[in-house]
Amino acid sequence: xxxxxIPGNAxxxxxxxxxxxxxxxxxxxxxxxxxxxxxLNQTGHAVLRLCDGERTVDQIVASLVEGxxxxxxxxxGEQVRDYLSRLAARNLVxxxxxxx
Amino acid sequence: MTAPRPFGLLAELTYRCPLACAYCSNxxxxxxxxxxxxxxxxxxxxxxxxxxxxxxxxxxxxxxxLRRDLPDLVRTAxxxxxxxxxxxxxxxxxxxxxxxxxxxxxxxxxVSVQADEPATADRIAGIPSFDRKLEACRLVRELxxxxxxxxxxxxxxxxxxxxxxxxxxxxxxxxxxxANTQYYGWAWRNRxxxxxxxxxxxxxxxxxxxxxxxxxxxxxxxxxLPDYYSRYPKPCMGGWAxxxxxxxxNGDALPCPAAQTLPxxxxxVRDAGLGEIWTSAPLFTAFRGTDxxxxxxxxxxxxxxxxGGCRCQAFQLTGDAAATxxxxxxxxxxxxVDAAVADANSAAPVDLELVPRGRLRRP
Numbered sequence: 001x002x003x004x005x006i007p008g009n010a011x012x013x014x015x016x017x018x019x020x021x022x023x024x025x026x027x028x029x030x031x032x033x034x035x036x037x038x039x040l041n042q043t044g045h046a047v048l049r050l051c052d053g054e055r056t057v058d059q060i061v062a063s064l065v066e067g068x069x070x071x072x073x074x075x076x077g078e079q080v081r082d083y084l085s086r087l088a089a090r091n092l093v094x095x096x097x098x099x100x
Numbered sequence: 101m102t103a104p105r106p107f108g109l110l111a112e113l114t115y116r117c118p119l120a121c122a123y124c125s126n127x128x129x130x131x132x133x134x135x136x137x138x139x140x141x142x143x144x145x146x147x148x149x150x151x152x153x154x155x156x157x158x159x160x161x162x163x164x165x166l167r168r169d170l171p172d173l174v175r176t177a178x179x180x181x182x183x184x185x186x187x188x189x190x191x192x193x194x195x196x197x198x199x200x201x202x203x204x205x206x207x208x209x210x211v212s213v214q215a216d217e218p219a220t221a222d223r224i225a226g227i228p229s230f231d232r233k234l235e236a237c238r239l240v241r242e243l244x245x246x247x248x249x250x251x252x253x254x255x256x257x258x259x260x261x262x263x264x265x266x267x268x269x270x271x272x273x274x275x276x277x278x279a280n281t282q283y284y285g286w287a288w289r290n291r292x293x294x295x296x297x298x299x300x301x302x303x304x305x306x307x308x309x310x311x312x313x314x315x316x317x318x319x320x321x322x323x324x325l326p327d328y329y330s331r332y333p334k335p336c337m338g339g340w341a342x343x344x345x346x347x348x349x350n351g352d353a354l355p356c357p358a359a360q361t362l363p364x365x366x367x368x369v370r371d372a373g374l375g376e377i378w379t380s381a382p383l384f385t386a387f388r389g390t391d392x393x394x395x396x397x398x399x400x401x402x403x404x405x406x407x408g409g410c411r412c413q414a415f416q417l418t419g420d421a422a423a424t425x426x427x428x429x430x431x432x433x434x435x436x437v438d439a440a441v442a443d444a445n446s447a448a449p450v451d452l453e454l455v456p457r458g459r460l461r462r463p
Contacts, residue, residue, distance in 0.1 A: 016274050017208050017246030021181055025105065025153040032183035034208050034248060034275070035322070037107045037155055091275070091320040 006057055006081045011096040013053030018092050020048055031092055038092065047080055053096040057081065103341075103379040103388075105153040109182075110346040110357060111142065113173070115162040118191045120226030121214065122454035123252050123294055125284040126162065127360055130458060133349045139169040141369065143176045145347055148374035150180040154345075160187035162349065165197065171204040178205030185210060187250070190236035191229055198236075202243050209240045210248040210277075216263035224257065226456045237271045248275040253304070254294040255444070256454070261304045265311045265321070273319060278308060280326035284358040284412060286457045293454050295444040301329060328437055332402060333409025333425035340387035340411060345378060353377045355384055358412040362386075362421050387411050392422050396430045 006012075014020060015033070020040075023030045029045040031038040040048065046067070050060045061077045068076075087093040115126050115133045127133065137145070146157060157177040164170055165188055177184045186201065190211040211233060215221040218230040240247045249268045253261065261278065268276045280301075283291050296304075305323070312321040327334045337344050341355040351370040354360060367381035378384055386392060390403050397408040408414070409425020417426045417436045424431040 015246075017248070019183055019207055021155070021183070023155065024150070024181065030155055032155055032207075034156070034158075034183070034185045034210065088317075094317070 006084060006095070008058035008061075008077075009056045011053050011056055012051040012060070012084050012088075012093050013096055014048070014051060015091050015094050020045075031087075033092065036090070036092065038087075044083065047083060048093075051084075051093065057084070103384075104343070106149075106341075106343055106345050106378060107154060108156040108158065108344045109146070109149045109154045110158045110160055110344065111145070111173075112160050112162065112346060112348050112357065113137075113142070113164045113167045113170070114349045116166050117161060117163040117189065117457070118166075118227060119163070119189050119212075119229060120456035120458075121224060121252070122226075122286060122290045122456055123224075123254055123281045124286040124457040125282050125358065126457070127285050128289065128458070136167075136349045137347075137351050137369070139172055141351065142169075142173050145369050145374055146173070146177050146180055146182070148369075149345075150182060152375055152378055155182055156185065157182040158185045158187055163189050163191060165189075165192040170197075171200045174201055174204040174206045178207075183207050188212070189225075189229065190233045193236040193239065195239060198239055198243055202245065206245070208246050208248065210250050211237050211240065212250045212252070213237075213264070213267070214251070215257045216260050216267045220257060220260065224454070234271065237273070241272050246275075247271065247273045248277060249273045250277045250279070252281055253278055253296070254281045255296045255300065256294070258296045258300050258304050262307045262311075265307070269315065269319065275320040275322065277322045277324070279322070279324035282358075283328075284361075284416070286455065288416065289455050291440065292443060295326065295328060295440060297445045298329065298441075299445075301325065327410075327413075327425075327427045328441055330427060331429050333406050333413075333427040335406045336410035336413075336425075339407040341378070341384040342388070345374075345384075347374075353381070353383075355387075356410075356412065358410075359383065361412055362415055364421075387422070394422060394424075396428075396432075397424050400430065 017033050019032045020029055021032055029040045061080050065071045065073050065076050084093050114136055115130050174184050184206050185208045186206055187210045213233055214224040221230040222228045237247060251264055281287050281294050308323045337356045346354040346357045347369055351368045352360060353367045353369055364383045364386055367377045367383045393408055397403050409427055411421050414423040414425045415421035418433045426433040426436045
């Protein structure tokens with residue numbers, strides 16, 4: 001799914017081997033895998049805490065737009081898709097099969 | 101210089117192991133490690149590691165399942181917020197132990213597999229183990245754990261990489277690490293019998309690239325090429341004492357698992373805290389940064405990229421731990437690597453028996 005556009009009804013979740021944990025040293029959050037440490041910024045954490053394999057990309061975008069005054073759905077949607085694609089390419093994010 | 105933040109701790113809980121793989125990179129003088137740290141020692145080490153900022157705890161060995169206190173150690177690391185990763189032969193990973201570890205919060209399991217079929221695999225491992233490993237892999241998946249299958253590649257199994265990938269796919273692994281042998285410890289003794297030819301590597305690479313494409317989104321395929329065939333050295337450990345540290349079974353703290361070979365004073369967690377060792381023990385500070393480098397590294401524009409390569413390999417091959425890793429084509433000692441590679445590609449077949457890893461007497 002990394003090359004094509006992520007459809008709005010895709011349901012992103014963390015990869016099976018990936019954990020999101022608080023990082024005592026910075027007070028932020030990190031993504032952890034056996035060979036990976038990704039220090040998340042606040043925006044990254046705000047996106048990934050919604051990636052539970054239940055919510056769709058559209059729902060995640062809507063919920064983020066709601067949280068930020070004056071945020072534009074198209075812009076946020078593009079940023080979220082771009083972010084998730086990059087993490088998916090590193091197997092940190094996967095997509096639950098869309099129900100038909 | 102202020103010390104960087106380490107992210108990963110490799111906790112080598114024991115060098116005891118039921119297998120006798122000839123490619124093992126554990127130290128050859130195993131008696132030095134027979135007196136193992138206690139449960140309380142390890143728990144203190146984990147706490148001090150977390151204080152340093154460590155986020156990943158790799159529980160390895162030898163065979164970590166031989167430590168009866170493994171679930172307690174997992175629980176401690178987990179309580180400290182670390183990602184816990186068990187690196188195991190899976191010998192002894194029965195349902196009861198697996199459930200204990202699951203309950204203790206173990207995040208991830210890495211199982212070593214030697215080949216795709218029992219005859220080759222058991223010959224390499226030195227004991228019948230293939231079928232039990234597969235059973236353990238299935239158990240890992242059944243319990244809902246993420247599974248990585250580790251395969252050390254070498255001259256005697258690399259031609260089977262296609263079948264190995266099929267096996268791993270059948271096991272529904274999340275990840276597979278196909279790592280060519282690193283020539284330390286026992287593997288160094290067996291280098292001639294283990295180093296593949298260029299032709300073998302090229303064939304394997306083609307198969308791995310195709311599999312990675314086919315499995316994208318389902319299984320991550322990591323492929324580590326042998327540095328002997330590289331133009332530049334590997335960026336060993338992401339730089340000396342930058343991101344990772346190792347604690348050996350006897351409490352020796354090391355910047356990398358092979359560093360006990362270097363002619364520097366030992367640093368033991370029995371004598372000092374991990375924080376103090378990480379920040380100021382000579383073994384950790386000796387090759388941190390770039391000040392220690394000599395030419396050609398010192399003036400090389402890649403010095404921050406590959407960090408001069410591997411200190412342990414430089415010492416092993418040249419006798420000077422501050423030399424350029426001879427894998428680098430710019431190293432004045434590169435002929436040492438060229439000679440090994442020439443042997444591996446000579447027309448005369450390499451037909452050497454593997455020297456199996458020795459056994460460690462139970463303390």
